[in-house]
Amino acid sequence: MDFFEYLDCEKNLILNDEQKSAVDFDKGNALVLSTAGSGKTTVITCRAAKLIYDGKCDSKILTITFSKFAAKDMKKRFEKIFPEKEYIGRIEFSTIHSFMYKIVNEYFRKSKINRSLLQNNFKVIENILKKVYSNNYYNVVNEDEIENVISEISYVKNMMYNINSEYIRDNAIKNLKEIMIAYDKYKSENKCYDFDDMLVYGYNILKKYGNYVDKIKKKFSYIQIDEMQDTSKLQIAIIREISNNNLFMVGDDDQAIYSFRGSYPDFMLNFSEIYPDGSLFYLSKNYRSDAYIVNAAKRLISKNKNRYPKNIIPEKILDEKVNVLKVKNRALQNDYILKSIKKFKNKKIGILYRYNISSVIVANGLNENNIKFTIKDDKNKFFNNFVLRDIVSFIQLAEDNTNVDAFSNIYYKSYTYFSRDMCNFVRKSDTKKSVFDTLRMYPNMKDYMYERITSFENDINMIKKIKMNKLIDHIKYNIEYFDYLERLDGEGRNRLTSTELILDIINDVAKYSVDTDEFIKKISGLKKVLREAKTQEADIMLNSIHGSKGLEYDIVYLVDNTFDEFPRRRKSESLLEYEQYLEEERRMFYVALTRARERAFIFTGGNPSQFVEELISKKWKSV
Numbered sequence: 001m002d003f004f005e006y007l008d009c010e011k012n013l014i015l016n017d018e019q020k021s022a023v024d025f026d027k028g029n030a031l032v033l034s035t036a037g038s039g040k041t042t043v044i045t046c047r048a049a050k051l052i053y054d055g056k057c058d059s060k061i062l063t064i065t066f067s068k069f070a071a072k073d074m075k076k077r078f079e080k081i082f083p084e085k086e087y088i089g090r091i092e093f094s095t096i097h098s099f100m101y102k103i104v105n106e107y108f109r110k111s112k113i114n115r116s117l118l119q120n121n122f123k124v125i126e127n128i129l130k131k132v133y134s135n136n137y138y139n140v141v142n143e144d145e146i147e148n149v150i151s152e153i154s155y156v157k158n159m160m161y162n163i164n165s166e167y168i169r170d171n172a173i174k175n176l177k178e179i180m181i182a183y184d185k186y187k188s189e190n191k192c193y194d195f196d197d198m199l200v201y202g203y204n205i206l207k208k209y210g211n212y213v214d215k216i217k218k219k220f221s222y223i224q225i226d227e228m229q230d231t232s233k234l235q236i237a238i239i240r241e242i243s244n245n246n247l248f249m250v251g252d253d254d255q256a257i258y259s260f261r262g263s264y265p266d267f268m269l270n271f272s273e274i275y276p277d278g279s280l281f282y283l284s285k286n287y288r289s290d291a292y293i294v295n296a297a298k299r300l301i302s303k304n305k306n307r308y309p310k311n312i313i314p315e316k317i318l319d320e321k322v323n324v325l326k327v328k329n330r331a332l333q334n335d336y337i338l339k340s341i342k343k344f345k346n347k348k349i350g351i352l353y354r355y356n357i358s359s360v361i362v363a364n365g366l367n368e369n370n371i372k373f374t375i376k377d378d379k380n381k382f383f384n385n386f387v388l389r390d391i392v393s394f395i396q397l398a399e400d401n402t403n404v405d406a407f408s409n410i411y412y413k414s415y416t417y418f419s420r421d422m423c424n425f426v427r428k429s430d431t432k433k434s435v436f437d438t439l440r441m442y443p444n445m446k447d448y449m450y451e452r453i454t455s456f457e458n459d460i461n462m463i464k465k466i467k468m469n470k471l472i473d474h475i476k477y478n479i480e481y482f483d484y485l486e487r488l489d490g491e492g493r494n495r496l497t498s499t500e501l502i503l504d505i506i507n508d509v510a511k512y513s514v515d516t517d518e519f520i521k522k523i524s525g526l527k528k529v530l531r532e533a534k535t536q537e538a539d540i541m542l543n544s545i546h547g548s549k550g551l552e553y554d555i556v557y558l559v560d561n562t563f564d565e566f567p568r569r570r571k572s573e574s575l576l577e578y579e580q581y582l583e584e585e586r587r588m589f590y591v592a593l594t595r596a597r598e599r600a601f602i603f604t605g606g607n608p609s610q611f612v613e614e615l616i617s618k619k620w621k622s623v
Contacts, residue, residue, distance in 0.1 A: 003050045011081055015039075015046065022281040023047045025248060026056060029278040031228070031271045032250040035312045036297070036594035037288025037552070040250050044224055045078040047248065048091045057221055061091040064099065064239065065226035070550060071095055074226070092220070096235050097195055100202035103212060104193075107205050118192040121183075125149050128182045132175050143381060149173060151260060153180055157196040158232035158262025199234050206241045216242045224248045229256035229265040236267050253308055254301050257546060257588050269306065284313045286594070288552055291318040293596050300615045301590045304583045322593075323601045324616050326608065330504040330560070331511070333603045334365040337557055340601065341371070341540065349540045350553035352592045354566040356380035357498075358559055359542045360526070361505045366540065367529050368512045373540040375533040377547045383527050387485070387502040392523070394475050395516045398463035401434035415480040416456050468519065472507040497565045545592045556596035558589075561612050562605040586611055 004020060007013045015023060019039060022032045023046045034040035044063060051057040065071050075093040082088075101117075108115050118124070129141045129149065152173055161167050168177050187193055193201065206213050223243045225231065228251030231239070239247065249268070256265035271278060286294045291314035298312045327333040341349055351362055351373075357380040366373045382388060390413060396406040404427055411418045411426075422442050429438045436457040440450060459479050466474050476482040489496035509526065513519035533542070541553070560566065567585040570578040589611040593600055604612045 003053045006053065007046065013042075013046075013081065015042070016285060018281065018283050018285070019043050019046075022250075022283065023050055025279060025281070026051070027222075027246055029245065029247045029275040030249065030281060031268060031275075031278060032248070032281045032283060033268075033308055033310065034250055034252045034283040035286055035310060036252065036255065036591070037286040038283035039285075039287060040226070040252075040283060041074055041077060043283065044226055044248075044250055045074065045081060048078070048222070048224065049082050049087060051222060052087055052090050057090070059221045060219055061222045061224065062099075062220040063091060063093050063224040063226065064096050065093065066095070066230045067550075068095055068098070070226065071098075096231075096238065097198060100198050100238065103205060103216075104198055104201045107201075107209075107212070114191050116192050117198070118187065118190075118194045121150060121194055122146060124186055125153075125179075125183065128179055128186065132178055132182065143384060149176075149179060152176065153183065154196050155260065155262045156180070157200055158234045159264075160233050160237070199238065203234060203238050203241070206238065213242055217244045222246060222248065224250070226250055228268055229253050230258050230261075230263045231267070232262035233264045233267075234262070236264060254304070254310070254587055255549065255591050257549065257584060257591055259584055269308070282310065284311050285315050286312060287315045288597055289314065289316065289594060290320055290596070290598055291316050292321045293593060293600050296322045296600075296615050297590055297593045300586065300593070300611060303614055304586055306580075306583055320599045322615070323599070324612060325601060325603050327603055327605060329605070330361055330501070331508060333559060334361055334508065336603075337362065337559075337601075338365050338369055338371070340557075341555075344555050347539065347554040347598075348552075349555045349557070350548060350551070350595055351540065351542050351557045351559065352545055352548050352595065353542075353559050354545055354588065355501075355560075356544050357382050357385075357501060357505070359544075360530070361501075361508045362542060362559065363530055363533065364505070364508050364512070364526055367526065371540065372536065372538040373533055373542055374536045374538040375530060375542040377544060379544075382502065382505060383523075385502050387499050388506060388523070390481065391472070391475060391503075391506050392520065394460070394479070394481070395463060395520065397435070398460050399516065401436060401457075401460070402431055404431060404435060407435040410481075413481055413484040414456065414459075415483070416452055464516065468510045468513045468515065469507075471510050471516075471519075472503055476503065495564075495568075497562070497568075501560070501565075545588045548595050549591055552595050552597055554596075554598045555601075556592065556599070557601045557603070558592045559603050560605075561589075561602060561609040563607045563609050566609050567611070586614075589615075 001009065004015065007015065019042065022030070022043050025047065032040065032043060034043075048061045048063065051061060063074065065074060071093045078091060078093070079088060107113075126141060126146050129146060133141065152171065156168060159167075163177060163180060168180070173179070187197070220242075221244075223239065223246065225239060225247065228249040230251075251268055253265050253268050256263060267274070271280065289297075294312060294314035294316075301307070325336065327336065337351065353359060356377065359375060359380055360382045363373065363375065390410055393406040393409040396403050397410070400406075407426060408423055411423050412420075418439070422439060425442050426435050426438045429441070436453055439453050456479075459474075462474060462478075463471065485494070485496060485499045488494040488499075509522050510519050513522055543551070563569070566589070567582055573581070589609075593602075593615075602612060602615065
């Protein structure tokens with residue numbers, strides 16, 4: 001019997017005509033354009049099995065995918081469908097980094113080069129930044145700056161930019177070239193390399209020493225690439241070096257959301273030009289999602305111009321419409337989610353967000369209502385955010401009016417406009433006195449400043465007396481802390497939408513607190529809750545859109561879809577650059593929506609995301 005009869009009779013697996021055409025491909029270069037939920041993993045595994053079944057492959061098949069999780073999952077699925085001995089061991093599943101690590105290690109060992117892999121470069125970059133910026137009389141760096149530099153260095157290497165390129169020279173990160181040179185010097189002196197160096201070294205080894213390429217081509221007669229849209233320029237160059245002009249690539253350009261890592265979907269979009277004799281296949285059917293979800297997602301993604309036009313076809317029937325809900329604030333958004341999820345017992349639920357920090361307010365609500373959840377990735381910076389530190393400082397000053405450190409942090413962040421000299425005067429004075437009494441002793445002070453000191457003291461003291469659900473509004477508006485945040489936004493130093501989210505989270509924690517003491521304890525406890533949720537098994541998962549890629553849920557809640565947050569407004573970039581950004585953000589919205597099997601709930605605020613407006617055909621519901 002032929003392979004497809006074998007699949008039907010022996011494996012109880014029936015492929016559609018599009019899948020069969022792709023699986024039937026033998027030698028040469030092919031691109032399979034998949035859509036969300038179209039069975040691309042089935043195509044990759046079955047195509048490998050068919051090559052073995054038909055006796056086409058006299059060596060091994062290499063399948064490269066994007067993450068360790070995906071490689072392990074694909075291997076597990078292949079061995080479950082094809083456990084027979086003639087299949088086991090004939091196909092290798094690997095990430096590109098894991099594959100190149102073996103090559104680089106072998107080269108170092110044979111060349112007697114002593115180099116080890118640098119596991120964590122955060123501290124290294126932090127020290128370099130402090131040293132570089134200290135030359136400009138500025139040696140304070142925060143986590144965001146460090147992570148931005150790490151990300152940019154990775155991007156530069158994956159895009160194969162030269163150290164003297166215009167991109168580095170004109171980069172928004174100050175002194176990027178100097179930082180990169182210092183970083184390379186550190187690695188050289190300490191005989192180490194990072195994950196991106198692994199690819200650079202590996203590529204150079206392949207280009208210089210043909211015996212490594214010959215060895216790979218002899219071992220692997222067929223190479224398959226999963227998630228082609230997430231592959232970087234450097235990774236593509238490596239793959240083309242070892243492929244012997246025999247590549248089977250599977251991907252979805254509508255799910256290309258990793259440009260910040262150097263992913264290069266243009267390679268897919270230009271496939272017919274790069275491989276004029278290449279074969280192009282389509283996987284049109286979405287087997288995952290309700291037809292309402294598929295149709296809404298198709299309507300949304302069709303707004304993108306730089307893509308392959310696809311006929312995305314739902315396999316499931318029209319059952320549940322996509323729920324688009326307009327909420328006045330995040331507290332109401334949270335309340336709706338908490339009430340709604342109780343209806344979906346024994347369902348896999350994904351609560352998704354564009355930015356990791358959005359997880360905190362949802363996590364707090366779930367925790368306060370004793371609802372178990374897990375969080376895939378907790379990279380939010382809420383607990384180190386300056387807004388949280390400021391609010392805590394206001395509270396600490398109310399609890400102890402001699403707390404000079406708390407005063408020093410917030411003395412200029414309200415209507416007071418106390419000078420730095422006044423702050424230094426307080427710091428050098430008798431610490432047993434209240435900061436307000438000390439301020440009144442400041443020499444040569446204008447009469448109106450005495451009134452301002454008294455007013456500030458009264459407003460600070462009110463923090464201890466006010467109801468907790470009014471606490472944040474009191475600090476924002478009566479003490480005029482929000483005016484300070486607006487000034488930061490106007491100066492381009494911090495986005496107001498981000499700080500408003502932080503304040504919403506803080507307000508939500510305060511809402512569940514009896515007094516300021518409990519509030520401080522809950523903030524500390526929430527940090528522990530999020531840490532423990534990483535290893536906890538639960539039906540409810542909190543996840544960023546990036547982290548959700550490759551996963552699926554019965555029910556999806558997509559939160560915080562507000563304009564200037566998702567997507568942000570245009571800033572200094574050109575119109576073309578902003579359009580490219582906008583298309584990737586739209587792809588992210590598409591990815592989030594297509595994670596849902598049965599139902600999707602989309603939340604938007606007072607200024608709705610344009611993606612929400614593109615998504616719906618009728619007026620949304622307000623809650």
